[in-house]
Amino acid sequence: MTTRLNRQFSRTGPDYRFGDQVCFDEIKTTFGFKTIILGHWVTKNEQHVAANLIYDALADLAQILAIPPKAIGLRNTLNLAFGSRGQKGVQAHYEPDRRTLALAKNAGAGALAHEWWHAFDHYICKHLFEHCSPTDFASSMWLKTSPNISHPLNQKLNHVYKSVLLSENGEQPSNFFTRSMSLDKQLGRLYYSLPEELTARAFECTIAYQKEIENEFLVSDVIHSKLERSGGFPLTGERSDIAQKLICYFQSLGNVLHSQQI
Incomplete structure (x- = not known):
C-alpha cells in the first residue's frame, strides 16, 4: 500500500x-x-x-x-x-x-503549523489570565475577558489576538471573523468562527505566505485553496497586518528565550 x-x-x-x-x-x-x-x-x-x-x-x-x-x-x-x-x-x-x-x-x-498553534494557544493561556481552566485556549478567553497578567510580551500578543478577531476600532468582529461566521452558517455548525480556529488559520497562513522557507509538510492547502477562495483565511491586507504582529511577537519572545539560553 x-x-x-x-x-x-x-x-x-x-x-x-x-x-x-x-x-x-x-x-x-x-x-x-x-x-x-x-x-x-x-x-x-x-x-x-x-x-x-x-x-x-x-x-x-x-x-x-x-x-x-x-x-x-x-x-x-x-x-x-x-x-x-x-x-x-x-x-x-x-x-x-x-x-x-x-x-x-x-x-x-501539512497540518503541523496549525496544530502547533493550538498547542501554543493553550499553553500561553495561563500566562495571560490568572484564572483559566486546564483546557482553555487563550484566544477564546481573550474574547471573554481582558488579559490580567501584565508583561511586555503579553501586550504584543494582545495585538495579535485583536488583529485576528476584532475590527480596527476593536468594537466589532473582524472581517475575517465575519466571513468565518458565514462559512459556519453554510456548514450548519460552529467551527470556522471559533476563536482558536480563527487564530490557528491566521497563524498557518502567516507561515504559508512567508517567502524565505517553504515546507509542504509543515503547512499546505492554504495558498489558492478552496477555503482561501471562500474567505476562510485572512485576505491580502489582513494577512500582512496579522503576519507583522505575529512575527514581531515571536521574535521578541525569541530574544527573551535566547537571553535565558533556552
Whole structure:
C-alpha cells in the first residue's frame, strides 16, 4: 500500500541535518518535547521517513519564528504522538487535556503549523489570565475577558489576538471573523468562527505566505485553496497586518528565550 509518507514533500530551506538520518529521540531532545509516542503499526522505515520530515518541519518553524528550537516543546510540557491517538478523517489534532499534538501516520502532513498553534494557544493561556481552566485556549478567553497578567510580551500578543478577531476600532468582529461566521452558517455548525480556529488559520497562513522557507509538510492547502477562495483565511491586507504582529511577537519572545539560553 502506498502511504503519504512515500511521496515527496516540497521544501525550500536550510539543511539542518546535513543529510543525516535523525530519530525521534533526537526530535525530543532538540525541540524540547516532554514525550514522543509512536503508534504500534509504524514500521521502522516509516519512522525514518517521518523523523526527517518532522525534524525539518519543526526546525523550519523555529527558524521562521526566530525562537530557540527547544521552545517548540513549550518548556517540556508538549507531547508529540505519531501514528498514535488518530481520529478518523483527521490529519492531525491537538488534545488539550493530554497536551498532545498528534499526527496521523498517513495524513498528518501539512497540518503541523496549525496544530502547533493550538498547542501554543493553550499553553500561553495561563500566562495571560490568572484564572483559566486546564483546557482553555487563550484566544477564546481573550474574547471573554481582558488579559490580567501584565508583561511586555503579553501586550504584543494582545495585538495579535485583536488583529485576528476584532475590527480596527476593536468594537466589532473582524472581517475575517465575519466571513468565518458565514462559512459556519453554510456548514450548519460552529467551527470556522471559533476563536482558536480563527487564530490557528491566521497563524498557518502567516507561515504559508512567508517567502524565505517553504515546507509542504509543515503547512499546505492554504495558498489558492478552496477555503482561501471562500474567505476562510485572512485576505491580502489582513494577512500582512496579522503576519507583522505575529512575527514581531515571536521574535521578541525569541530574544527573551535566547537571553535565558533556552
